[in-house]
Amino acid sequence: MRAIWSGEISFGLVNVPVKLYGATRSHDLSFHQVHDEDHGRIRYERHCEVCGREVDYDHIDKAYDDGDKTVVLTDEELDALPAEDNDEIDVVQFVPDEQIDPILLGTSYFLEPVGRSSKAYVLLRRTLADTERTAVVTFTLRTKTRLGVLRIHGDLLALQTLRWPTDLREVDFAPSRTRISTKELTMASALVDQFSGDFEPEQFTDEYQEQLRELVDAKLEQGESVDTDETFGTERAAGDPGGDGKVVSLMDALERSLEKRRGSSGGSTSKKTSSSKKSSRSA
Incomplete structure (x- = not known):
C-alpha cells in the first residue's frame, strides 16, 4: 500500500x-466509450467557449459563478x-x-x-x-x-x-400521520426477529458486477473483442477530406505536447504550475 x-x-x-x-x-x-461503428475511443477535450480553441491545463484557472458575476482565482491566490x-x-x-x-x-x-x-x-x-x-x-x-x-x-x-x-439538504416532506396499531407493531417485530442475526459483510456479493465480469470473460473467450491499440486510431492524413487534423493517438499527443513545450520555452510564461498539479486540484 x-x-x-x-x-x-x-x-x-x-x-x-x-x-x-x-x-x-x-x-x-471500469469502462470507456467507443464509436459503435469502428470501435475508436471517444475522448473529451477542453475547449474555450469564447475563442473556441483547445486549452492546455497550464492555461486553465478556477472560477466561481454566483449567477451574475464570475470570480477568477489564480494558482498563486489558491497557493x-x-x-x-x-x-x-x-x-x-x-x-x-x-x-x-x-x-x-x-x-x-x-x-x-x-x-x-x-x-x-x-x-x-x-x-x-x-x-x-x-x-x-x-x-x-x-x-x-x-x-x-x-x-x-x-x-x-x-x-x-x-x-x-x-452539506446536508433540508427536506420539505415528512411521512403523513398514520395510526399504527399494537397488532401491526407486534407482527412487524416478529418479522424483524425472523431476519435478525450478526452482520457478516462477507456473505454479501455484488451480483451485477459478478454477472458483468462473466459477460466480459465470455466475450473474450469467444473472440468477440478488438485489439486495444486499434481503438486509439492514428492521425488522419493531411489530404484526407474527412480529416480534422486532431491527434487521436496517445503517443502522438505526448510528442506534440513536448514539441509545443520546447517551442514555447523561450517565450515568457505567466503560469508555471504543472498539469499534474492542475489535475490533482480538479479531483
Missing part, C-alpha cells in the same frame, strides 16, 4: 506521527491559502460514539503509526475503546480543510471524513 498523506494526530500536548492510507477500493469494472501546508490531524473533541450520525460519514482511511515506538498510537486507540468515545478532528487533505472522526478498526485507528453540517 502507498501512503497518500503523512503528518501527526495532535490532541493536547500529545503528538502521534502517522501515515494515511485509503481504506477502500472500487470493485466495479497562498494557509490550509495547504497543514499536516496535522487536530483532535477538537471527544464525543460518545452514538452521537455521530452515520449520514455524515464519508471516505475511510487507515492510519499507520510512524517511528520506532507506537506507544502514543496504541494509547490513543485504547483510550477511545475504554471510554467508548469518538475523536472529532479537523485536517487538510488535497488542499481542502475537512472534518472527520477517529475510530477503532481492529488494532488500527481509522479516519473517516465527515460531511459539514451545511
Whole structure:
C-alpha cells in the first residue's frame, strides 16, 4: 500500500506521527466509450467557449459563478491559502460514539503509526475503546480543510471524513400521520426477529458486477473483442477530406505536447504550475 498523506494526530500536548492510507477500493469494472461503428475511443477535450480553441491545463484557472458575476482565482491566490501546508490531524473533541450520525460519514482511511515506538498510537486507540468515545478532528487533505472522526478498526485507528453540517439538504416532506396499531407493531417485530442475526459483510456479493465480469470473460473467450491499440486510431492524413487534423493517438499527443513545450520555452510564461498539479486540484 502507498501512503497518500503523512503528518501527526495532535490532541493536547500529545503528538502521534502517522501515515494515511485509503481504506477502500472500487470493485466495479471500469469502462470507456467507443464509436459503435469502428470501435475508436471517444475522448473529451477542453475547449474555450469564447475563442473556441483547445486549452492546455497550464492555461486553465478556477472560477466561481454566483449567477451574475464570475470570480477568477489564480494558482498563486489558491497557493497562498494557509490550509495547504497543514499536516496535522487536530483532535477538537471527544464525543460518545452514538452521537455521530452515520449520514455524515464519508471516505475511510487507515492510519499507520510512524517511528520506532507506537506507544502514543496504541494509547490513543485504547483510550477511545475504554471510554467508548469518538475523536472529532479537523485536517487538510488535497488542499481542502475537512472534518472527520477517529475510530477503532481492529488494532488500527481509522479516519473517516465527515460531511459539514451545511452539506446536508433540508427536506420539505415528512411521512403523513398514520395510526399504527399494537397488532401491526407486534407482527412487524416478529418479522424483524425472523431476519435478525450478526452482520457478516462477507456473505454479501455484488451480483451485477459478478454477472458483468462473466459477460466480459465470455466475450473474450469467444473472440468477440478488438485489439486495444486499434481503438486509439492514428492521425488522419493531411489530404484526407474527412480529416480534422486532431491527434487521436496517445503517443502522438505526448510528442506534440513536448514539441509545443520546447517551442514555447523561450517565450515568457505567466503560469508555471504543472498539469499534474492542475489535475490533482480538479479531483
